[in-house]
Amino acid sequence: MKRSRIIDRFIPLLSASLIAGLLTVSTNAVKLEAAEQKSKESPELQKLFETMALDESIDSSWLNLVSVVTRNSYQLSFRQLVKENKASDQLSIESARQIAQGKAKKAGEYFASKLEKKYKEELRAIYTQVYSKYYSASDMKALAAFYGSEAGKKAMAENPDIIRRSMIKLVRKVKPRAEKLLAKRLKAMMETEGGSSSIEDEILE
Numbered sequence: 001m002k003r004s005r006i007i008d009r010f011i012p013l014l015s016a017s018l019i020a021g022l023l024t025v026s027t028n029a030v031k032l033e034a035a036e037q038k039s040k041e042s043p044e045l046q047k048l049f050e051t052m053a054l055d056e057s058i059d060s061s062w063l064n065l066v067s068v069v070t071r072n073s074y075q076l077s078f079r080q081l082v083k084e085n086k087a088s089d090q091l092s093i094e095s096a097r098q099i100a101q102g103k104a105k106k107a108g109e110y111f112a113s114k115l116e117k118k119y120k121e122e123l124r125a126i127y128t129q130v131y132s133k134y135y136s137a138s139d140m141k142a143l144a145a146f147y148g149s150e151a152g153k154k155a156m157a158e159n160p161d162i163i164r165r166s167m168i169k170l171v172r173k174v175k176p177r178a179e180k181l182l183a184k185r186l187k188a189m190m191e192t193e194g195g196s197s198s199i200e201d202e203i204l205e
Helices: 003-007 016-021 029-039 043-051 054-085 090-134 137-147 150-191 199-204
Strands: none
Touching: 043 054, 043 090, 043 137, 054 090, 137 150
């Protein structure tokens, strides 16, 4: 129990400096792919993506992904080292932490070197395909004008938080009904094979 408490205390989130250190791979290839991708986009779509700060959004999502991968690598390495070496005192725990950080850094660098270019290239290609399918050139111009306005900038800044809060409220509201419905259905299935009542009817009760 004591060793467990010590271990938990020495599993911090990786520092911002360590995450930044993982991204020292060359970005020239990534920029070249981005330029090639943009050449396939219409001027209206390029303007819209520029107004939406799409490249910055893709960069941010990539950093978050690398951060998650690195953190998970660190935690797995740390726990494995502690288990293998039966580390229990503060000195051995600290040594395991440093070794695990080194392993996580290498894992993150490998992950970034192999997938960064492909990730950003394919994500932008997906945005291009989707927007080109659903919006005409005039639609894109109108959207670019909106996102360039003060209201549009506010919408881009606030929408992620609005969506997150809405999902939290929805889950809190639906969860009790869903659990009650599932419990009722499981009970009916256990009592009689293949209940005849309709799930849709129960949801609307």
